[in-house]
Amino acid sequence: MATHKLFLLPGDGIGPEVMAEVEKVAAFLTESGQARFEIEKGLVGGCAYDAHGQAISDADMARAQAADAVILAAVGGPKWDDVPYEVRPEAGLLRLRKDMALFANLRPAICYPALASSSSLKPEVIEGLDILIVRELTGGVYFGEPKQIIDLGNGQKRGIDTQVYDTFEIERIARVAFELARQRGNRVTSSEKRNVMKSGVLWNQTVTALHKRDYADVKLDHMLADALGMQLVRWPKQFDVIVTDNLFGDMLSDVAAMLTGSLGMLPSASLGETDVKTGTRKALYEPVHGSAPDIAGKGIANPIAMIASLAMALRYSFHKPDLAARIEAAISAVLDQGMRTADIAAKGEATVSTSAMGDAIVAEIRKAG
Ligand code: NAI
Numbered sequence: 001m002a003t004h005k006l007f008l009l010p011g012d013g014i015g016p017e018v019m020a021e022v023e024k025v026a027a028f029l030t031e032s033g034q035a036r037f038e039i040e041k042g043l044v045g046g047c048a049y050d051a052h053g054q055a056i057s058d059a060d061m062a063r064a065q066a067a068d069a070v071i072l073a074a075v076g077g078p079k080w081d082d083v084p085y086e087v088r089p090e091a092g093l094l095r096l097r098k099d100m101a102l103f104a105n106l107r108p109a110i111c112y113p114a115l116a117s118s119s120s121l122k123p124e125v126i127e128g129l130d131i132l133i134v135r136e137l138t139g140g141v142y143f144g145e146p147k148q149i150i151d152l153g154n155g156q157k158r159g160i161d162t163q164v165y166d167t168f169e170i171e172r173i174a175r176v177a178f179e180l181a182r183q184r185g186n187r188v189t190s191s192e193k194r195n196v197m198k199s200g201v202l203w204n205q206t207v208t209a210l211h212k213r214d215y216a217d218v219k220l221d222h223m224l225a226d227a228l229g230m231q232l233v234r235w236p237k238q239f240d241v242i243v244t245d246n247l248f249g250d251m252l253s254d255v256a257a258m259l260t261g262s263l264g265m266l267p268s269a270s271l272g273e274t275d276v277k278t279g280t281r282k283a284l285y286e287p288v289h290g291s292a293p294d295i296a297g298k299g300i301a302n303p304i305a306m307i308a309s310l311a312m313a314l315r316y317s318f319h320k321p322d323l324a325a326r327i328e329a330a331i332s333a334v335l336d337q338g339m340r341t342a343d344i345a346a347k348g349e350a351t352v353s354t355s356a357m358g359d360a361i362v363a364e365i366r367k368a369g
């Protein structure tokens with residue numbers, strides 16, 4: 001059996017608390033012979049700054065590059081609000097994304113049946129929801145040049161950001177979306193604003209051409225980003241895979257996330273280019289939530305987003321979709337049994353600790369295994 005090298009970065013706040021539950025799951029899968037992990041741990045964020053004055057060290061960066069997958073919890077907190085900009089906790093995350101060239105951000109929005117009634121939308125709108133947003137992560141308006149504030153000299157200033165996309169950037173993110181769609185519902189919705197943006201026209205043309213050339217078996221449609229925002233809230237189940245740029249993806253994935261409820265439930269993956277020689281790709285898996293300083297140290301954080309991030313690693317880095325599905329089914333089962341951490345409990349409902357939730361998920365995986 002292949003050994004999967006995991007590099008764990010627990011980070012700050014609740015990070016180490018939720019990461020401990022991932023370690024439990026990984027240890028169980030190894031013990032029971034369902035997968036074999038080799039685990040190393042490092043520092044990122046405020047804890048790394050405290051240890052050696054950098055948000056991630058060169059040595060840990062090298063270990064991240066050498067791993068089969070990096071699993072990160074969360075960084076930051078009020079303790080580091082005043083550290084210099086270049087070494088602030090988020091700089092560790094940005095360096096990981098940049099040095100590993102992670103251009104594809106995957107954010108699933110899944111509705112667990114037991115939580116359908118806690119959404120702000122009607123249960124019938126989100127029951128059974130399973131969509132995937134693929135966001136371009138290294139280009140677009142967040143990085144395009146020029147990017148500056150100019151003093152116009154007449155008491156006015158001008159703020160400039162530039163949306164730039166080259167064909168290769170659009171093609172490689174669209175390719176990721178088409179490949180993923182083939183493993184799911186075989187449908188892709190590509191989104192931009194070609195009605196008002198030149199980069200949107202190019203996006204639309206490039207995706208259309210790639211589809212015709214290599215992915216004609218996948219159903220493709222196009223939707224303007226503002227309309228897609230409306231449709232996500234009106235009837236999200238019409239989508240399977242959505243592919244869009246960095247800016248629209250940032251907003252639309254947050255909207256999609258909230259369709260299903262708590263931040264504590266949401267995993268994500270960020271993928272790099274596939275190496276043609278080895279067939280492997282750099283990958284970082286992390287929950288969508290932050291370090292939750294308001295509840296850190298109390299043992300009450302929800303570990304589900306973190307554990308679901310390990311499931312994504314099994315699916316997208318280690319080609320073990322069945323094992324990923326087994327973990328996800330275990331999560332669903334403990335929710336069906338009524339287990340709730342505080343963030344997903346209804347008023348008056350009994351709650352469990354972070355480690356009790358982790359234990360229950362391991363017990364369910366054991367039952368299935
Ligand atoms: P946050 O996601 O840490 O917390 C927002 C709210 O959700 C809080 O009330 C928190 O208690 C709750 N929450 C989050 N995750 C939870 C979980 N697993 N279980 C139960 N409740 C949970 O976002 P916030 O408060 O805006 O940021 C706190 C710190 O985290 C800041 O320093 C921020 O910069 C950092 N951050 C880091 C991210 C990362 O590492 N990727 C992402 C977002 C924020």
Ligand code: MG
Pocket residue numbers: 250251254
């Ligand atoms: Mg965001």
